[in-house]
Amino acid sequence: MIKSRVTIKDIAKALNLSTSTVSRALADRWDVNPETRKAVVELAEKLNYMPNPISLNLKHRQSFSVGMIIPEFINSFFPEIIMGIQSVLEPEGYRLLISQSNESAELEMKNMRSLEAKMVDGFIVSVSTETTDMEYFQTLIDNHFPLVFFNRVARNVPVSRVIIDDCKWAFVATEHLIEQGCRRIVHLAGPESLDVSAERIRGYKDALIRHGLPVDESLIIPCGLLMEKGILGAMQILEMPVLPDGIFAINDPVAIGAMKTLKKNGIRIPEDIAVVGFTESKMAMIIEPNLTSIEQPTFAMGKAAAELLLEQIKSNCEVTQRTIVLEAKINIRESSLRQPV
Amino acid sequence: MIKSRVTIKDIAKALNLSTSTVSRALADRWDVNPETRKAVVELAEKLNYMPNPISLNLKHRQSFSVGMIIPEFINSFFPEIIMGIQSVLEPEGYRLLISQSNESAELEMKNMRSLEAKMVDGFIVSVSTETTDMEYFQTLIDNHFPLVFFNRVARNVPVSRVIIDDCKWAFVATEHLIEQGCRRIVHLAGPESLDVSAERIRGYKDALIRHGLPVDESLIIPCGLLMEKGILGAMQILEMPVLPDGIFAINDPVAIGAMKTLKKNGIRIPEDIAVVGFTESKMAMIIEPNLTSIEQPTFAMGKAAAELLLEQIKSNCEVTQRTIVLEAKINIRESSLRQPV
DNA sequence: ATCGTTTGCGGGAACGTTCCCGAAGATGAT
DNA sequence: ATCATCTTCGGGAACGTTCCCGCAAACGAT
Numbered sequence: 001m002i003k004s005r006v007t008i009k010d011i012a013k014a015l016n017l018s019t020s021t022v023s024r025a026l027a028d029r030w031d032v033n034p035e036t037r038k039a040v041v042e043l044a045e046k047l048n049y050m051p052n053p054i055s056l057n058l059k060h061r062q063s064f065s066v067g068m069i070i071p072e073f074i075n076s077f078f079p080e081i082i083m084g085i086q087s088v089l090e091p092e093g094y095r096l097l098i099s100q101s102n103e104s105a106e107l108e109m110k111n112m113r114s115l116e117a118k119m120v121d122g123f124i125v126s127v128s129t130e131t132t133d134m135e136y137f138q139t140l141i142d143n144h145f146p147l148v149f150f151n152r153v154a155r156n157v158p159v160s161r162v163i164i165d166d167c168k169w170a171f172v173a174t175e176h177l178i179e180q181g182c183r184r185i186v187h188l189a190g191p192e193s194l195d196v197s198a199e200r201i202r203g204y205k206d207a208l209i210r211h212g213l214p215v216d217e218s219l220i221i222p223c224g225l226l227m228e229k230g231i232l233g234a235m236q237i238l239e240m241p242v243l244p245d246g247i248f249a250i251n252d253p254v255a256i257g258a259m260k261t262l263k264k265n266g267i268r269i270p271e272d273i274a275v276v277g278f279t280e281s282k283m284a285m286i287i288e289p290n291l292t293s294i295e296q297p298t299f300a301m302g303k304a305a306a307e308l309l310l311e312q313i314k315s316n317c318e319v320t321q322r323t324i325v326l327e328a329k330i331n332i333r334e335s336s337l338r339q340p341v
Numbered sequence: 342m343i344k345s346r347v348t349i350k351d352i353a354k355a356l357n358l359s360t361s362t363v364s365r366a367l368a369d370r371w372d373v374n375p376e377t378r379k380a381v382v383e384l385a386e387k388l389n390y391m392p393n394p395i396s397l398n399l400k401h402r403q404s405f406s407v408g409m410i411i412p413e414f415i416n417s418f419f420p421e422i423i424m425g426i427q428s429v430l431e432p433e434g435y436r437l438l439i440s441q442s443n444e445s446a447e448l449e450m451k452n453m454r455s456l457e458a459k460m461v462d463g464f465i466v467s468v469s470t471e472t473t474d475m476e477y478f479q480t481l482i483d484n485h486f487p488l489v490f491f492n493r494v495a496r497n498v499p500v501s502r503v504i505i506d507d508c509k510w511a512f513v514a515t516e517h518l519i520e521q522g523c524r525r526i527v528h529l530a531g532p533e534s535l536d537v538s539a540e541r542i543r544g545y546k547d548a549l550i551r552h553g554l555p556v557d558e559s560l561i562i563p564c565g566l567l568m569e570k571g572i573l574g575a576m577q578i579l580e581m582p583v584l585p586d587g588i589f590a591i592n593d594p595v596a597i598g599a600m601k602t603l604k605k606n607g608i609r610i611p612e613d614i615a616v617v618g619f620t621e622s623k624m625a626m627i628i629e630p631n632l633t634s635i636e637q638p639t640f641a642m643g644k645a646a647a648e649l650l651l652e653q654i655k656s657n658c659e660v661t662q663r664t665i666v667l668e669a670k671i672n673i674r675e676s677s678l679r680q681p682v
Numbered sequence: 683a684t685c686g687t688t689t690g691c692g693g694g695a696a697c698g699t700t701c702c703c704g705a706a707g708a709t710g711a712t
Numbered sequence: 713a714t715c716a717t718c719t720t721c722g723g724g725a726a727c728g729t730t731c732c733c734g735c736a737a738a739c740g741a742t
Contacts, residue, residue, distance in 0.1 A: 005460075007728060018692045023730060033690060050458045054398045055728035058697045063395060065436075074421065074623070079414045083441070095406075095459065097436055100424070117391045118436065119346075256627060282415070286597060286627050348698060359722045364700060374720060396698035399727045688739070696730085702723105709718070 006047040015039055026051075065095035066309060067115035069125045071103045071152070075253070076282055077298060078126070081150065084302020085124060092310060094121070105130035112136065122146030122309045127154055129191040129225070146312035150305040151296075153195055158321055160312065162305045164328045166196045169294045170203025171210075172330050173248050173276045176292070178211045180274050180338045182246030185213075188223040188233045188258060190250035197250060200278070204248055219244065223254050230257020238265055245273055246336075252277040256287050259335065274336040289334030297326050347388040356380055367392075406436040407650060408456035410466045412444045412493070416594070417623055418639060419467070422491065425643020426465060433651060435462070446471035453477065463487030463650045468495055470532040470566070487653035491646040492637075494536055499662055501653065503646045505669045507537045510635045511544025512551075513671050514589050514617045517633070519552045521615050521679045523587030526554075529564040529574045529599060531591035538591060541619070545589055560585065564595050571598025579606055586614055587677075593618040597628050600676065615677040630675030638667050 012022045017036065025032045025040035026049075043049075057063050066089065070078045082098065089096055097115060101108035108128050115123070123140070125147065137157050140147050150162040177185050187204045190197035205215050221236055223229040230253060237244060237258070249255035255277035259269055269275055269289055277284060280295035304324050312320055353363045358377070366373045366381035367390075384390075398404050407430065411419045423439065430437055438456060442449035449469050456464070464481070466488065478498050481488050491503040518526050528545045531538030546556050562577055564570040571594060578585060578599070590596035596618035600610055610616055610630055618625060621636035645665050653661055 005728095008730095009728075019729080020693075020731080021691055024691090027730085031690060036690080052399075052728050053459050054395060054404060055697085056730085057395045058393075058399050058699095058727090059729055059731095061697065073414075073423075074417045076415045076417075079420060082414075082439075086441075090455075095436075095438055098423075098439065100427075114431075118394050260627075283624060283627050286601075286624050288629055346698095349700095350698075360699080361701080361723075362721055365721090368700085372720060377720080393698050396727085397700085399697090399729095400699055400701095402727065683742105685742080686740090689737085690735105691737105692735085693733090695732090698727105700726085702725090705720100705722085707719085707721105709716105711716080712714085 005052065006044075006049045007052065008049075011040060011043055011047065011049060014043060062121055063095075063119040064093055065097055065118070065120050066122045066124060066146075066306075066313075067112070067118075067120040068096055068098045069101060069108055069111060069115075069123065069127075070098065071101050071126060071128045073098070073100065077279055077296070080298035081302035081305075084299040084304075085306040086302075087299075088303050088306035088310065094310070101128040103128045103130060105132065109136060121313050122148070124148050124150065124305050124309055125154075126150055126152045127194075128152075129193050132193060146309055148305045148309045148312070150301055151196070155195055160308045160320065160322050160324075162301050162308065162324045162326065164296055164301075164326050166199035167203040167206070169328045169330070170200035170248070170278070171207045172203075173278065173292075173294055174204045174207035175211065176330060176332065177246040177248060177274055177276055177336060178207065178213065180246070180270070180336055182244075182274055183213060184216075184242065184244045185219065185246035185248060186237055186244040187220045188230060188247060188249040188254050189220050191224055192222065200250060223250060225251055225254065227253040227257035230254035230259075231261045232257075234258040234261035237262070243267075243273070247273055247275045249275065249277050251279045252281040252284055252291060252293055255291055255293070255335075256283055259287060259291070270334065270336050270338050274338060276336050280331060284331070284333065287335075292333045292336035293331055295329050295331050297328060300326055346393065347385075347390045348393065349390075352381060352384050352388065352390060355384060403462055404436075404460040405434055406438055406459070406461050407463045407465060407487075407647075407654075408453070408459075408461040409437055409439045410442060410449055410452060410456075410464065410468075411439065412442050412467060412469045414439070414441065418492075418620055418637075421639035422643035422646075425640040425645075426647040427643075428640075429644050429647035429651065435651070442469040444469045444471060446473065450477060462654050463489070465489050465491065465646050465650055466495075467491055467493045469493075470534050473534060487650055489646045489650045489653070491642055492537070496536055501649050501661065501663045501665075503642050503649065503665045503667065505637055505642075505667050507540035508544040508547065510669045510671070511541035511589070511619070512548045513544075514619065514633075514635055515545045515548035516552070517671060517673065518587040518589060518615055518617055518677060519548065519554065521587070521611070521677055523585075523615055524554060525557075525583065525585045526560065526587035526589060527578055527585040528561045529571060529588060529590040529595050530561050532565055533563065541591060564591060566592055566595065568594040568598035571595035571600075572602045573598075575599040575602035575606075578603070584608075584614070588614055588616045590616065590618050592620045593622040593625055593632060593634055596632055596634070596676075597624055600628060600632070611675065611677050611679050615679060617677050621672060625672070625674070628676075633674045633677035634672055635669055636672050637669050641667055 008019050008022050012019045022040050025037040073079050099111040105128055134154050134157050137154050148160045153161045189201055208215050221233050223233045255275055259275055277291050277293035280293045284291035284293045349360050349363050353360045363381050366378040414420050440452040446469055475495050475498050478495050489501045494502045530542055549556050562574050564574045596616055600616055618632050618634035621634045625632040625634045
């Protein structure tokens with residue numbers, strides 16, 4: 001490999017200077033003759049000198065890279081968050097190492113250990129559905145290792161996080177259905193292990209109670225996060241003695257799976273059953289009727305998470321445990337529109 | 342930051358050995374007393390010693406990371422490829438640094454230079470639609486810098502690539518429409534700057550000719566890659582004096598944009614116009630009717646690209662210029678099915 | 683002339699690791 | 713007993729950079 005880059009030594013030798021002086025000249029220090037500096041800078045330019053980042057890392061005992069742990073990135077949710085993170089990290093000279101857990105706690109742990117061995121300066125994490133053991137995270141925190149959770153946060157761990165108010169927006173989604181005349185609303189719930197699932201159930205119940213509707217636990221169907229689960233959920237709905245007139249789903253794929261199944265069984269949406277999803281996806285605009293959904297500020301979320309992490313890294317890891325709650329919004333579309341707003 | 346890791350020195354000091362001996366013991370060299378080795382290994386284990394990758398990088402003058410340049414990753418196409426790449430790179434101890442060009446040649450260049458400064462050991466690239474200047478790539482090749490293109494390859498550059506036979510599969514898609522009885526087939530074409538666009542046009546024309554159909558240049562509508570472009574394309578179609586009876590689109594988003602517009606204008610799919618997309622996406626199964634599409638072997642593509650690159654890196658960058666052509670397949674669904682197969 | 687002070691530069695250690703080379707002590711052969 | 717050989721280990725340079733320290737020359741002030 002002929003990748004012998006120009007080093008500071010080459011410049012020093014060419015100009016008959018010491019490496020120290022060249023280093024200081026390039027760093028724009030005061031104790032170097034303006035003419036010397038000029039010569040150094042010009043030669044560096046000419047030779048296309050780029051400082052070797054690896055040796056700098058060794059000096060600083062930092063890798064200037066951060067590890068990201070996500071469950072998947074086939075849906076556009078996490079890619080959009082990554083874009084937000086990169087927009088902060090890139091200008092600051094940090095690299096992002098992305099690692100998928102495929103919803104497996106074991107792989108999640110393996111990836112984190114691997115990234116730790118690679119000396120990342122911090123972690124940005126969205127936990128898998130399987131993750132229950134918080135010991136490792138706790139150890140990181142105890143060692144003041146920079147760590148930020150987003151979206152799916154670990155329970156009972158004192159750590160910085162970037163989230164939306166899932167309860168509130170589940171409330172908004174459910175309330176919207178009620179306003180559209182729904183009186184018997186099913187909730188296709190997420191995995192129990194996830195904090196967001198519980199929060200959204202809470203918001204769903206709150207909305208029912210607020211509007212004087214009964215909370216019927218049998219209307220809360222544990223589903224999951226995938227489209228296939230939505231199909232299964234819809235099949236359970238079809239077997240109900242009394243059909244519901246509204247569905248609030250944990251996310252868009254589940255909502256869409258349910259819609260496909262219901263439609264196939266001759267149920268009209270939104271006339272018979274109105275549907276609302278969560279976490280805006282491209283698919284919402286493609287399914288017919290278009291899906292009403294809660295839109296999360298993905299880019300801003302990534303941005304905030306990265307900023308929070310950099311703050312921790314740069315502040316020599318003082319314990320700046322903070323929770324940032326971002327705003328979301330509801331996109332009302334045909335799947336829930338029974339009457340003009 | 343209390344990230345003082347255990348170093349080889351710590352172990353040496355604790356056991357009253359030299360760093361050389363500890364290094365050799367951990368590297369399982371022959372010239373070290375079995376008892377000494379045992380002591381070293383055990384203490385390393387106990388102290389949870391992890392070799393500092395940065396100092397190793399400095400020694401090897403390699404960063405053990407590869408840069409990836411992609412136009413976007415909101416669609417699932419590139420994420421799936423990334424997964425394929427990671428499956429190869431991870432076990433070999435290489436990191437992947439992903440960088441988006443947002444279809445901008447300028448940003449693409451900026452990102453590549455930035456990654457070069459970070460001393461990546463190679464590049465895996467899918468060029469942006471804007472990229473026309475191949476000089477930089479040529480320079481890399483001249484310097485024997487490890488480089489692999491996939492999917493969207495640079496023209497006229499002698500370099501390794503991983504692709505599918507776009508011409509062939511465009512042929513298959515078009516032929517399928519012909520077999521379904523289509524006689525007047527529109528092609529919603531991709532950006533002219535892209536190699537794949539030209540290849541798919543060629544395959545489209547070949548199929549028409551092979552089946553004795555006229556090639557009408559006015560039926561080739563330059564579109565782009567986004568759903569919005571598909572909508573515009575469909576609007577052009579609607580203004581045609583004679584409507585076509587089939588559409589072959591450059592990709593799924595364009596096909597779906599077109600379908601939505603056509604449906605809105607009362608055109609039945611596939612009865613009036615049959616539609617085929619390209620590069621299988623999740624959306625194909627969601628749009629109604631479900632979209633017939635050409636499915637690319639994304640994971641295998643990423644895997645092959647990574648293997649090709651590692652081969653170049655490890656072989657000290659000998660010029661192993663190779664082109665790997667992978668198989669694809671057609672998924673026939675309702676959007677093109679006029680008669681049972 | 684003598685003494686501080688400024689200005690500009692170089693020496694060398696350090697970051698954590700590997701690896702070449704040499705040096706002991708033990709062992710074997712003559 | 714002598715010498716070659718094997719075994720086991722340590723010294724030290726190197727990777728590219730920064731940074732602390734010290735040193736010399738030039739300068740001004742006394």
